[in-house]
Amino acid sequence: MFMEILPALLVVAAVGLLAGILLALASHFFCVEEDETAKRLRECLPGINCGACGYKGCDDYAASMAQGTAAPNLCVPGAGTVAEKLSGILGVDARETKNNVAFVTCNGNCEATSKKADYRGIDTCQGASMLYGGPNACLYGCIGLGDCARVCPADAICVLDGIAHVDSSKCLGCGLCVKTCPKQVIVMVPQAVSTLVMCNNREKGAEARKNCTNACIGCKKCEKNCSAGAITVTDNLARIDFDKCTGCGICVEGCPTQCLKSVCFSDLSECS
Amino acid sequence: MFKSLLVILLSSVLINNYVLSRFLGICPFLGVSKKLNQATGMGIAVTLVMLLATAVTWPIQYFVLNAFGLEYMQTIVFILVIAALVQMVEIILKKVSPALHRGLGVYLPLITTNCAVLGVTINNITDGYGFLESMVSSLGVGLGFMLAMVLFSGVRSRIRESEIPESFRGLGATLIAASFLSMAFFGFAGIVDHLFA
Numbered sequence: 001m002f003m004e005i006l007p008a009l010l011v012v013a014a015v016g017l018l019a020g021i022l023l024a025l026a027s028h029f030f031c032v033e034e035d036e037t038a039k040r041l042r043e044c045l046p047g048i049n050c051g052a053c054g055y056k057g058c059d060d061y062a063a064s065m066a067q068g069t070a071a072p073n074l075c076v077p078g079a080g081t082v083a084e085k086l087s088g089i090l091g092v093d094a095r096e097t098k099n100n101v102a103f104v105t106c107n108g109n110c111e112a113t114s115k116k117a118d119y120r121g122i123d124t125c126q127g128a129s130m131l132y133g134g135p136n137a138c139l140y141g142c143i144g145l146g147d148c149a150r151v152c153p154a155d156a157i158c159v160l161d162g163i164a165h166v167d168s169s170k171c172l173g174c175g176l177c178v179k180t181c182p183k184q185v186i187v188m189v190p191q192a193v194s195t196l197v198m199c200n201n202r203e204k205g206a207e208a209r210k211n212c213t214n215a216c217i218g219c220k221k222c223e224k225n226c227s228a229g230a231i232t233v234t235d236n237l238a239r240i241d242f243d244k245c246t247g248c249g250i251c252v253e254g255c256p257t258q259c260l261k262s263v264c265f266s267d268l269s270e271c272s
Numbered sequence: 273m274f275k276s277l278l279v280i281l282l283s284s285v286l287i288n289n290y291v292l293s294r295f296l297g298i299c300p301f302l303g304v305s306k307k308l309n310q311a312t313g314m315g316i317a318v319t320l321v322m323l324l325a326t327a328v329t330w331p332i333q334y335f336v337l338n339a340f341g342l343e344y345m346q347t348i349v350f351i352l353v354i355a356a357l358v359q360m361v362e363i364i365l366k367k368v369s370p371a372l373h374r375g376l377g378v379y380l381p382l383i384t385t386n387c388a389v390l391g392v393t394i395n396n397i398t399d400g401y402g403f404l405e406s407m408v409s410s411l412g413v414g415l416g417f418m419l420a421m422v423l424f425s426g427v428r429s430r431i432r433e434s435e436i437p438e439s440f441r442g443l444g445a446t447l448i449a450a451s452f453l454s455m456a457f458f459g460f461a462g463i464v465d466h467l468f469a
Contacts, residue, residue, distance in 0.1 A: 011336065011340055015349055019352060019356035030368070032366050032367050
């Protein structure tokens with residue numbers, strides 16, 4: 001009886017031992033110097049490899065942070081508590097590193113624009129946009145059914161008066177809403193900017209104006225007025241180069257349709 | 273010779289598709305098929321591991337287990353070897369190609385004891401394949417797994433966008449869709465044999 005079990009025991013033990021020795025050798029010869037900081041950062045992360053931070057898994061994100069190329073506030077499931085721990089290890093202030101926030105580039109509220117149809121389908125922007133580009137007269141604007149609000153992990157987005165608003169004080173800068181929006185009406189902007197274009201319409205002026213009184217008509221008045229050369233009008237839509245913009249506000253005064261808006265992000269907490 | 277290898281390859285991709293006909297590897301099939309890029313990554317990782325596992329377990333079966341008359345220890349020894357192998361591949365990849373490690377690293381630990389990997393190595397022995405045939409069969413099974421994952425990730429993205437009765441939402445609708453896909457694959461049965469007749 002015992003003599004029958006013995007060979008099996010020996011063979012399995014030998015195979016296991018051999019595998020163990022090979023693994024030990026491999027880990028010795030192929031060992032990679034792991035950054036001590038990266039290791040500590042990695043321990044603070046949730047480890048579910050969701051990829052919401054924009055990196056391939058928690059390991060990659062920790063390594064990028066240790067190299068100084070990633071901010072410590074990008075972990076979406078970990079939110080505030082993890083960001084605090086991470087910035088503690090890196091020795092930076094969690095608030096300081098927060099540079100980008102989401103912004104809805106549409107001002108087509110119920111007063112300014114109209115609906116071309118009464119939509120009664122699935123209650124999502126994704127569904128509505130599949131049907132003739134959505135119920136709005138303007139094909140480029142916010143649909144306002146709140147896909148972004150549902151995907152926001154920080155509860156920073158609300159829909160008011162037919163368009164979505166981002167509460168920048170709550171925004172984590174994860175960019176999930178940007179990916180979700182079927183109209184690409186949400187963009188990430190540096191928190192420090194003071195003037196933004198509140199329109200996403202690329203149609204010719206007359207058409208844009210017909211559909212929404214707050215639309216950018218591409219008149220180029222702001223382009224001419226801007227002394228810093230920060231505004232360019234392409235595809236009938238003004239765009240601001242945030243590196244050049246001085247925040248003087250001349251463009252906002254001259255804009256005939258009020259689509260350019262001076263913003264102070266601390267004022268934009270309408271959601272509360 | 274070439275023809276028989278081709279038949280093995282095609283039949284393991286289409287007819288005996290491990291996920292859809294033999295119901296092995298269902299866990300990663302349902303778990304990682306939500307997005308196309310993840311499904312492709314998982315498929316590549318599984319194919320690689322299957323090839324490596326076959327290359328190692330085939331000689332072990334014929335030169336170690338058979339030599340000692342220990343065929344009944346197959347399952348345990350194979351699990352041991354495959355687990356160690358995947359661990360080793362991970363260590364080596366990390367050093368040699370960090371880029372590839374970042375791409376596949378998330379999936380490798382998941383397939384350490386995957387039943388599809390164990391299944392393909394054991395089935396190669398049961399079917400009496402030679403070494404080359406075993407490798408071709410593993411390649412086919414891996415590719416078949418990837419095909420099923422990629423197809424299903426497309427199906428799942430459609431399920432996500434559509435309105436489903438509440439009681440079917442989530443895993444229910446996913447499993448029903450998987451069964452449709454599986455039935456569609458049964459249509460391939462008998463085709464390959466007649467392709468080269």
